[in-house]
Amino acid sequence: MMFTAAVLGIPTGLGSAADIMLATTAATLILGFAGNILAVLLALTGLRIPRLYAGSLLSTLGIVLLIFYYADLELEAAAAVAMVATVLGGLGGVALGLLRTRRFTLGLVLAALLLASPLALLIGGSDDDVPEVTAAAGTPAPIPAEDPGEPGNYTYRSFTYASGQDLHRTEYGDETELITSNVDASAYIKSWPKLRTLFWGFDYSALPVNARVWMPDGDGPYPLVLMVHGNHMMEDYSEGGYAYLGEQLASRGFIAVSLDENFLNYSAWSGIPDNDFKVRTWMILKHLQQIGNFTEQSGNPFYHKVDYTRTALLGHSRGGQAVAMAADAGRWFKNDPAYAATRQFHIASVIALAPTDKTIDDQQARLVDVNYLTLQGARDGDVHDFYGDRQYIRSSFTGAASSFKSSLYIADANHSQFNTSWGLYDQSLPAGLLLDRTEIMNGEAQRQIAKVYVSAFLETTLYGEEVYQNLFRDYRSGLQWLPDTVYYSRFQSGDYIPVATFDEDRKKDTVTGGTAEAAGLIWNEEVAKDRESNSKTTYGLLLEHKAKDSAVASYSIKLKDSVAGRLAESGALGLTFSMANRNADTGDAEDRPETAVSPHVEVELTDSNGVSARLPVNEFMDILPLPRTRFTILPWLEERMSDGKYGDLSEAVFQTYELPFARFLEEDPRFEPDKLSEITFYLQKGGDRIMLDDIGFYDKGNAMEGSKQTAIIQ
Numbered sequence: 024m025m026f027t028a029a030v031l032g033i034p035t036g037l038g039s040a041a042d043i044m045l046a047t048t049a050a051t052l053i054l055g056f057a058g059n060i061l062a063v064l065l066a067l068t069g070l071r072i073p074r075l076y077a078g079s080l081l082s083t084l085g086i087v088l089l090i091f092y093y094a095d096l097e098l099e100a101a102a103a104v105a106m107v108a109t110v111l112g113g114l115g116g117v118a119l120g121l122l123r124t125r126r127f128t129l130g131l132v133l134a135a136l137l138l139a140s141p142l143a144l145l146i147g148g149s150d151d152d153v154p155e156v157t158a159a160a161g162t163p164a165p166i167p168a169e170d171p172g173e174p175g176n177y178t179y180r181s182f183t184y185a186s187g188q189d190l191h192r193t194e195y196g197d198e199t200e201l202i203t204s205n206v207d208a209s210a211y212i213k214s215w216p217k218l219r220t221l222f223w224g225f226d227y228s229a230l231p232v233n234a235r236v237w238m239p240d241g242d243g244p245y246p247l248v249l250m251v252h253g254n255h256m257m258e259d260y261s262e263g264g265y266a267y268l269g270e271q272l273a274s275r276g277f278i279a280v281s282l283d284e285n286f287l288n289y290s291a292w293s294g295i296p297d298n299d300f301k302v303r304t305w306m307i308l309k310h311l312q313q314i315g316n317f318t319e320q321s322g323n324p325f326y327h328k329v330d331y332t333r334t335a336l337l338g339h340s341r342g343g344q345a346v347a348m349a350a351d352a353g354r355w356f357k358n359d360p361a362y363a364a365t366r367q368f369h370i371a372s373v374i375a376l377a378p379t380d381k382t383i384d385d386q387q388a389r390l391v392d393v394n395y396l397t398l399q400g401a402r403d404g405d406v407h408d409f410y411g412d413r414q415y416i417r418s419s420f421t422g423a424a425s426s427f428k429s430s431l432y433i434a435d436a437n438h439s440q441f442n443t444s445w446g447l448y449d450q451s452l453p454a455g456l457l458l459d460r461t462e463i464m465n466g467e468a469q470r471q472i473a474k475v476y477v478s479a480f481l482e483t484t485l486y487g488e489e490v491y492q493n494l495f496r497d498y499r500s501g502l503q504w505l506p507d508t509v510y511y512s513r514f515q516s517g518d519y520i521p522v523a524t525f526d527e528d529r530k531k532d533t534v535t536g537g538t539a540e541a542a543g544l545i546w547n548e549e550v551a552k553d554r555e556s557n558s559k560t561t562y563g564l565l566l567e568h569k570a571k572d573s574a575v576a577s578y579s580i581k582l583k584d585s586v587a588g589r590l591a592e593s594g595a596l597g598l599t600f601s602m603a604n605r606n607a608d609t610g611d612a613e614d615r616p617e618t619a620v621s622p623h624v625e626v627e628l629t630d631s632n633g634v635s636a637r638l639p640v641n642e643f644m645d646i647l648p649l650p651r652t653r654f655t656i657l658p659w660l661e662e663r664m665s666d667g668k669y670g671d672l673s674e675a676v677f678q679t680y681e682l683p684f685a686r687f688l689e690e691d692p693r694f695e696p697d698k699l700s701e702i703t704f705y706l707q708k709g710g711d712r713i714m715l716d717d718i719g720f721y722d723k724g725n726a727m728e729g730s731k732q733t734a735i736i737q
Contacts, residue, residue: 377400377403407654518593
């Protein structure tokens with residue numbers, strides 16, 4: 024079994040059946056040879072033991088240890104796994120021997136115990152804490168629109184464009200509808216092993232421009248959505264895993280294109296090309312260039328079908344980083360002809376599913392006036408930190424009121440199930456066997472979330488369906504469309520009026536929009552951190568209640584006159600802020616509570632006449648504890664796998680809260696929002712800890728205008 028898992032984790036490209044046969048043959052030969060050699064050596068010792076049986080066990084122990092050690096486990100962990108596997112295998116042999124000698128009762132009991140042991144390990148392995156959701160008094164009304172996760176009314180067709188020379192896939196070979204020219208990436212790739220050329224039949228100087236297309240029937244023009252997979256085993260092709268999105272989007276009036284970049288993915292036999300992040304991005308530009316050529320060719324399926332002003336990019340994993348880089352392509356490709364050739368496309372929207380966020384050439388993508396959406400699972404065993412949150416932070420607006428950015432953190436989602444072909448394993452086999460999968464949500468449910476959010480986002484930003492924007496402002500308005508799990512979301516639009524971002528300096532008594540003071544609190548501007556205690560490239564304000572229960576614990580911001588004046592002129596509808604529940608962060612990691620209670624927070628608004636209105640935050644939305652995830656089947660393995668990359672059980676994940684002025688007016692009709700002068704946060708319980716960020720004012724009044732919300736590739 025371990026041989027099979029190892030070989031499936033390093034596929035040959037010949038198919039799973041061939042790989043399993045190869046593993047079985049190799050295991051038989053290697054274990055047989057090693058077992059007999061060890062049996063001879065044991066015979067020389069004179070020990071009175073079943074020597075062949077003992078030799079087989081010892082050879083199994085050594086081989087399994089090597090398999091898991093080279094699968095990125097520390098030596099002690101690899102040895103422990105090998106010992107358990109060997110003991111179970113040995114007892115399995117005993118059970119078979121008992122059955123063979125007709126001692127059925129004993130043999131069946133032993134076999135039953137062995138079959139139950141992995142199940143017992145999995146049942147005892149999960150030590151996660153996922154908060155329960157209760158209905159808050161301020162739960163919004165459901166969005167009065169059709170389910171964006173359901174198919175639309177367009178009929179569509181599916182086809183491919185490709186080099187026509189693919190050695191492994193007929194859809195990119197003889198069956199392709201449109202022939203494309205290969206592209207030369209020698210300006211970016213210098214290392215390309217001969218084994219890779221042998222497998223694909225080409226090197227980096229002749230990369231193919233291959234893709235699957237789902238196109239609505241009709242005259243168009245239609246918005247264009249390019250979808251880009253991430254890094255997976257090269258021999259296990261990835262782009263087909265987004266057909267569920269391609270079909271969904273085409274049925275709703277979008278041209279969806281899933282790019283083939285498998286030749287840039289990792290292989291156990293030939294590694295991964297150098298500079299792959301940059302080349303993944305460059306290939307997106309080459310596809311846009313190719314589609315631009317198609318649209319001018321009479322008789323081509325793309326002919327006059329593409330609306331250049333409404334283009335979106337969607338990526339998963341490394342593809343999620345690549346699409347953000349492509350939307351900011353001038354940062355890396357200013358002098359590349361592909362950049363100039365694709366300037367006609369206006370990137371209105373970028374979607375990243377569990378993206379990476381590496382620094383490339385000492386730079387990172389910064390999106391300006393581009394709509395941005397990112398989705399991340401708390402049980403992501405591959406990209407285990409919420410890196411999409413960093414791109415969210417680096418996305419900004421220059422007065423484009425209709426543009427917005429949003430993030431969604433999903434308690435029970437993992438990494439791989441956003442792609443139908445990647446399965447349930449977030450790490451390749453055999454190490455993936457040691458990940459705890461008992462609490463991960465069903466793959467169909469996870470992809471339903473993706474369909475709802477992707478469709479709603481594109482309907483909003485490319486077609487101007489304003490009603491769906493409420494889903495991103497408050498996920499609870501779309502719960503009727505979503506699977507049952509816990510969600511955390513952020514939202515900010517171009518009409519946001521900032522008061523405090525905490526990034527401008529380290530002076531905690533001043534903020535962008537005023538001055539601040541606190542009483543009964545420990546308060547500091549601190550870096551928001553991920554699971555590995557690395558910076559998320561933004562600061563937040565950490566507040567901790569240290570006063571006695573009877574004393575006031577508060578944090579107040581007195582607004583500058585300029586901010587108060589802008590607020591009065593804007594017609595803003597309410598106060599908005601992002602908050603992370605940090606009640607689980609008290610003390611050392613090993614002493615932290617397994618279940619973190621929610622802090623009690625109240626917000627008070629005071630106008631220039633001294634009139635105040637004060638309300639609890641949980642009247643609008645519950646302050647949920649953050650999910651605390653263990654990734655391995657046993658806690659002991661957590662720090663001994665992949666160099667202990669999983670780190671803490673949770674990270675700073677923010678939830679955006681919107682508190683309408685109208686509700687404060689109900690509390691005290693004398694309160695005048697357009698004369699607001701002070702904002703105060705109260706922590707009601709000793710020990711409560713929260714982190715605040717992005718305090719400001721929001722406005723729902725501007726309609727989305729689809730084609731006007733665009734940003735030229737820059």
